[in-house]
Amino acid sequence: MNKKSWIQDLKAIPYLLPFFVAYLLFTILPIFKGLEMSLFDWTLVRKMEFVGLENYKEMFGDPHFWRTLWNTTLFVILTTPTMVALALGLALLANIKTKLQTFFRSSFFLPSILSVAVISFLAIFMLQPYSGFVNTVLHSVGIEAEPFWMADKVLAWISIVVVTLWWTVGFNMVLFLAGLQDIPDSLYEASEIDGASRWDQFRHITLPQLVPIGKVILLLQILASYKVFAQILLITGGGPGGATRPLIQYIYEAGFRQNNLGYAATMSYALFFILLILSIIQLRNQRLEER
Template identity: 50%
Template sequence: MITTNRKKWNGYEQLLAWLFLLPYLFFYLWFMFYPIIKGFIISLNKWTIGIDPQFIGFKNYAVMFKDANFWEALWHTVYFVIISTPSLVVVGLALALIVNAGLKGTTFLRSAFFLPHILSISVISSIWVFVLQPYTGLVNSILHRFGFEGEIFWLNEPNLAWISILIATVWWTVGFNMVLFLAGLQEIPDDLYEAARIDGANGWQCFIHITIPSLRGVIMLIVVLQSIASFKLFGQPWIMTQGGPGTATRTLVQYIYETGFRRNDMGLASAMSYILFIVMILFAVVQFKFLSKKD
């Protein structure tokens, strides 16, 4: 009798849980799952705003793979992922170690490191355009005070432009990584460090053999999140360099935007979006495979 009542109660709890989940599931399917399916359908059509769509199968994908501009934009995106992800991990960990050291002014430092993250991408990019501009920019003015002659055009030379975009991105997003690393550092038991010091380990050895292994899960999470975010890079180069000089900093998301809204070719833009989606999934799978802890 007790077992029967317990089963009925469990069934009632499950039904109640589904009733509470249904509103969320409805909006999730409508605003997340449906656009994914709809986007794939659009990629199979010649889809132009104002004209009835025409089904053309995988022709958009064939056109895309023959487009040299697509491959260039994809390489720029992958290149930014390669240079930005390690930078964001290393700088985020360094800031977390500083904040976790218990120095005076820790509250101020924590706020100062995190505050840029709450600003919008347009504000961040505009600030760095002002800081990096020639003649009157803050960076060039500082260099002149130290005796450097001439002007550095940070946003007009391809390599310097990528460095500028990287600096702006790190300054904007590293505060979030710092918070994640700080949470991970505070979860490491002090007993491990005390036992290591008793055995004669120095600070560097404690960092290599205790801190890094203990943060393995946090590192994997940050690497995956930052890789996905870097694949979606658009605002920084769009505002800071407009994809230039020339097309040297044009990313795939920018090229998708130009294809869809400037050339009015929504079908081809949707096809590019799906390829970007597949590349992001492959990167995430590879990262999980190599960074996940082996049992």
């Protein structure tokens, strides 16, 4: 019996190996290569001298590192709660049994299938001053202002957050939708007999039942938001004057524009470390609850 399952396990190896080789080569190996790089003075083309923790020391004293890390964190703070709330709201809306159900589901999900370049150029098209859609609508309802949605440092953040929500909310909505459909009907039927109102049902059945999937979404969202880069680069370029520049853009600039791959690797490790800690906290929480 034991021997048989051992053979069974062995049979899995040929199926796993191709992926594992690629994974080893393109994910695991670069992780260690990056660690090595962060300990060296390393240009785009060659390894220079060993500098130990010098890069890390520089990083802790680098105001741009802290500024861009804060920008990224601000993005996480702004998008995560709004994303969870919006995804939940849309999922509830798309779960109502009406003729429009399919329409809701597909239209909420549609933006998610577009690439970042497409959504960024759509955003620019909508938000640009003078001739953009948003400002034209404002003018047509009699508002004479000319808000600079991408060039004002406060409005730029609002624009990026709204565009990101619109773009990625669909995926989270689907997760919530799956969670909603997993709630047994018997719970609602029983509560109805007990005389619960719609609000009571939502408050005491729907919400508690959605907590586990909500936590998954929260973690995924935080991790994804910390990696924000492309849409900011394309919409504001990190501007005005670096006000929206995220950490990954700074890493890119340090590595490929300033020819300092060693330092870029160091900052990548800082980001990696932050994500690692967040994941551990989240996983530990989950395990505590499961006990």
